[in-house]
Amino acid sequence: MDMDMARDALVQEARELLVAMENALLEIETDGASSEAINAIFRAAHTIKGSAGLFAFDLIVSFTHIVESVLDRVRNGKVQIDDAMLSLLLNCGDYIGALVDAIQNRTENEEPDAARRVVLEKQLGAYLEPPAEAPAAAALTATAKEEGPQQIEGSGGVSSDNWHLSLRFSPDVLRNGLDPLSFLHYLSSMGRIVYLHTLTDNLPPLSQLDAEASYLGFEIDFDSDADRAKIESVFDFVREDSQIRILPPHSKIDEYISLIALMPDPGRLGDILVRGGALTEVELEQALQQQQGQEIGQKPLGAMLIEQQLVPEPVVSAALSRQKQNEEKKSHEQKFIKVEVSKLDQLIDLVGELVIAGAGANLIANRKKDAQFEEATQAISVLVEHIRDAALTLRMVPIGEVFQRFPRVVRDISRELGKEIELIVTGAETELDKSMVEKLADPLMHIVRNSMDHGIEGTEDRVLAGKSATGMLRLNAYHESGSIVIEVSDDGRGLNREKILAKAIERGLVTPDHNLSEKDIFRLIFEAGFSTAEQVTNLSGRGVGMDVVKKNIESLRGEVEILSQAGQGTTTRIRLPLTLAIIDGFQVMVNDEVFVIPLDLVIECVDxxxxxxxxxxxxxxGEPLPFVRLRELFELPPIQHNRESLVVVQFGQQRAGLVVDRLLGEFQAVIKPLGSLFSGIKSISGSTILGDGRVALILDVPHLVQQTAQQQHSLTQSAVAGLLTNNKTTER
Amino acid sequence: MPISEQTRDGHLLLQLEGGLTIFQAAELKDELLQALAHAEHRIELNLAAVEEIDSAGVQLLLALKHEAASQQKTVNYSHHSPPVLAAIDLLNLAATLGDPLLIPNAR
Amino acid sequence: MGKTILIVDDSFSMRQTVGIALKGAGYDVVEASDGKDALSKLDGRKYNLIISDVNMPNMDGISFVKAAKLLPNYKFTPIIMLTTEGDETKKQEGKAAGVRAWVLKPFQPPILLDAVSKLVMP
Structure with a gap:
């Protein structure tokens, strides 16, 4: 369970890193190489490799390793980053992405596309040096490893079945955070310490003791099935500046002789060795005699010194000449806490309940007419409002999360189409609800592809039309009266009214005698099955029409419209509510029913x-304003009343009036989705619970505004049947 | 930090608390030297409250013992806490650092 | 007595996975996302071990270790540094700062746990 979480984190992080890598690559393509961008790319490959390594996801580790090696050479200035390499690295990023997908799908042991990998690795290989130094280093370690078994077979071995370890730690080990005690403890997990003698010979008198230096030595007899390398590895971290001598079972007596010779008092060590059973009395005597003989001999000392190197340090410090890497500049990376979305949703749910409970308390306070009580609930209301806002902002993410994939998309599609297209992104910091970000990606992708495919002309046509050779595509986002507006604009040929109309007539979407406004004509693009492309290219002609885009946006309680100027370009504008969970509502009453109107959309109230x-x-x-009576809309029984109020609402550029009996004022509405029973009612977008526990319906203002505007349209042009309206109502 | 209290017959009783590691070793060394100078014959060091010990702590206890001997004084360690016992056991130092009243834990 | 390990790595998933492995082995874990963050967590709490990456934004592992070695409460705390083949220069710097325990990336959790148990008594 835990590891599943870790795997998810790996996938998520890898995706983020790949985006960073891609951005850095595109930055290099436009602005040239900077050490910052190169480092960002390197870090992406490096981190993915590291994290994947934890899980032994070897396919991705081995691939990212090659990418990292190439990047390392780039970082060190050995290889220049050029156009070909940029493309290669982008492709490698894609392939790493495929490997990440495989991890997510639990198929990490299957190569997503072996042929592609071979090609990429071959291309990467061209940037790498042939491995020259490696075999030498390998040989070195190999000889070191072979020592053990040879000695076991050698003649004249001692009788002991145990390993003997002689340890003299450097004075600095403790200061370096290495405690001999814990190494010994670790050793004991690998076998049985038969005998251990702590040598205190080097310990100075207390007054002269450097309490932070290490003075102790150890002679250990150790019973273990582990091999030499394994036992040596216990002392990996201290090996460098300590004397670690490891004698395998049945070592030659010479080994012990040289060991004894190292001691200031050979007799004592001999005693220790006998006590621990490393040597028998006879063996010790033999050893001492031989040692005396050697001392008269020619080169025992030198030989011993060589033997002291028994445990060679295999680390080959190769790249000392390597360019010193610049201190990393402060990167743009910010600190975030990652929180599961479900936890956030739970919090928002709770805040929603708090809002409702708070409204209930307010109601009671009002009835009790207790000034102090009212004041207290008022203060709480203000706080609850702040909490609500703060909680909702937790779900807000910059739309840049969606925008950031487009530089690559635009680059790739423009190459494919042979068009020169520049992408300009503005307003990427504009925030919107996280749940919308996910659902926006596909519609935006479709609109962008549409613009590039059909909107922006080929270079020749552009030059002929007196435009710049490079086409311009713009992604923009901004906030406007409680909504977020997202625009995709191009400076292409614009929509062709006649063509669209002709097509719509051909498809039977409208009849030729309809006198449609430009806006209505453009709106036809969103009708199911409509496609303006004369020839279906492989990009846009995928059977997914703009009608799907519209449906997606509407499911987010948003709307989409098209503005276009022939020859100058097209803007597709998406307008979405800022959040989906809680709104500031305006309560109105018709008969005994309470309705809630999103406050952001209310312009004014008049009698x-x-x-x-x-x-x-x-x-x-002096201006005509279409309105609708809610009583009529919801078919409520007429009552005798003296006055009616008109609430003027606006969505986008259109306004409409809603006629109600009474205005009740502002109220925080926690939106509860409607049950499927109500999903057919188009004028209602949700429900909410009032302070006294009653349910109120939330009006779908965008829909109402559109509907009343169209009614007006059809009234003023009574000859034209409100086809679009009819079409809409029969559509679902 | 040692908390000391004088008992009869010049028998000094000290208590060590908390960590007995390299982080405290330098400071402890000075205090132990002082305590030894104060003691007439014997110091008993109560190790019951030692929560943690490392090699630096062990060699400090060993050095104190040696130092005392060179001054013809005696240091005894008593009431060893579990971490201290574990270290003494691992390093086979029960004979030197163990409680004289207890039979050293035979391995 | 619980043993606490500070893990410093800019990779969220690395911290999480290593964290899970360490917790599974009975250690308490504190996480920091770079050297600077880690330094702010050297606030008097006791750590039995610090595991730090080398390459990190804001403050790299070497600078962090050098800074930690100046703090009385942490100057002797065992340190494991996570390194890569390419980090030789950094490694030399780290050695000069007193780092002796290195674990080469990429590694699997048992390798790290092994290194941890060499440095931390249970």
Whole structure:
């Protein structure tokens, strides 16, 4: 379970790193190589390799290793980064992405595309040096490893079945955080310490003791099935500046002789060795005699010194000449806590309950007419409002998360189409609800592809039209009155009204006698099955039309519109509510029913009496405003009442009026989704629970505005049947 | 830090608390030297509250013992805490650092 | 008595995976995302071991270790550094700063756990 979490984290992090890598590569392509960008690419490969290594995901480790090696050479200035390499690295990033997908799908042991990998590795290999130094180093370690078995077979071995370890740690080990005690403890996990003698000979008198230096030595007889390399590895970290001598079972007596010779008092060590059973009395005597003989002999000391190197340090410090890497500059990486989305949702749910409970308390306070109580609940309300806002911002992420994939998309598609297209991204920091980010990606991708495919002309056509050879595609986002607006603009040929209309007529979407406004014509693009492309290219002609885009956006309670100027370009504008969970609502009442209108969309409230209101059009300051009576809309029984109020709402550029009985004021509405029973009602976007526990319906203002506007349209042009409206209502 | 209290017959009783590691070793060494100078014959060091010990701590105890002997004084260690016992056991130092009243843990 | 390990790595997934392995072996784990963050966590808490990456943004592992070695409460704390083949220069710097325990990336958790148990008594 835990490891599953870790695996998910690996996948998520790898994806983020790949995005960073891709951005850095694209940055190099446009702005030239910088050490920062190169480091970012290197770090991505490096970190993915490291994390994947933890799980022994060998396919991805071995591949990223090669990429990392090439990048290391780039970093060290041995290889220049050029166009070919950029493309190669982008492709490698994609392949790493495929390997990451495999990890997510639990198929990490299957190569996603072996042929592709071979090609990539071959291309990468061209940037690498042939491995020259490696075999030498390998040979070195190999000889060191062979020592053990040879000695076991040698003649004249002692009778002991145990290993003997003689350890003299350097004075600095403790200061370096290495405690001999813990090494010995670790050793004991590998076998049985038969005998251990702690040597205190070097320990000075207390007054002269450097309490932080290490003085102890150890002679150990050790019973273990582990091989020499394994036992040696216990002392990996201390080997460099300590004397570690390891004698295998049945070592030659010479080995012990040289060991004894190292001691200031050979007799004592001999005693220790006998006590631990490393040597028998006879063997010791033999050894002492031989040692005396050697001392008269020619080169015992030198031989001993060589033997002291018994445990060679295999580390080959190769790249000392390597360029010293610049101190890493402060990167743009920010600190984040990663929180599971489900936890966040839970918090928001709770805040929602808090809002409802708070409203309940407010209600009671109002009824009790207790000033202090009211004041207290008021203070709590303010705090709850702040908590609500803060909780909701936790879910907000910059739209840059969606935008960031487009530089690569635009690069690849423009190459494929043979068009020169420059991408400009603005407003990437604009925030919106996380859940929307995920659902926005596909529609945006489709719109962008559409623009590149059909909007922006080929270079020749552009030059002929007197435009710059390079086409421009712009992604923009900004906040506007409680909504986030996302625009995809191009400076291409614009939409062709006649062509669209002709196509729509051909497809039977409209009849030729319809007199449609430009806006209505553009809207036809979003009708199911509509495609303007004369020839279906492999990019846009995938059977997914703009109707799917529209449906996706509408499912987010948003709307999409198209603005276009022939010959100058097209802008697709998406408008979405900022959040999906809680809204500031405005309560209105019709009969005994309470309805909630999103406050952001309310422009003003006026008394309907005294205004000229006929045929659902009211003249407001001289301007006609279409309106709808909620009583009629929801088929509520008529009641005797003296006055009606008009709530003016706006969505996008359009306004409409809603006629109600009473205005109840502001209220925080926690949006509860409607049950499937209500999903057919188009004027309602959700429900909410009032402070007294009653349910109120939240009005779908975008839909109402559109509907009333279209009614007005059809009224003013009564000859034209409200086809779009009809079309809409029959559509679902 | 040792908490000391004088008992009768010049028998000094000290108690060590907390860590007996390289982090405290230098400071402890000075205090132990002082305590030894104060003691007339014998120091008993209560190790019951030692939470942690490393090689630096072990060699400090060994050096104190040696030092005392050279001054014709005696140091005894008593009430060893489990971490101390584990270290003494691993290093086979029960004979030197063990409690004289206890039979050393035969391995 | 619980043993606490500070793990310093800019990779979230590395910290998490290593963290799970260490917790599974009975250690308490504190995480830091780079040298600077790690330094802020040397606030008097006791660590039985520090595991640090070398290459990190903001403050790399070597600078962090050098800084830690100046703090009385941490100057002798065992340190394992996670390194790569390419880090030879950094490794020399680390050695000069007193780092002796190195684990080569990429590694699997048992390798690291092995190194940890060499340096930390249970």
């Amino acid at each position: 309907l009496a005294g205004h000229d209101a006929r045929h659902n059009i009211v003249k407001l300051r």
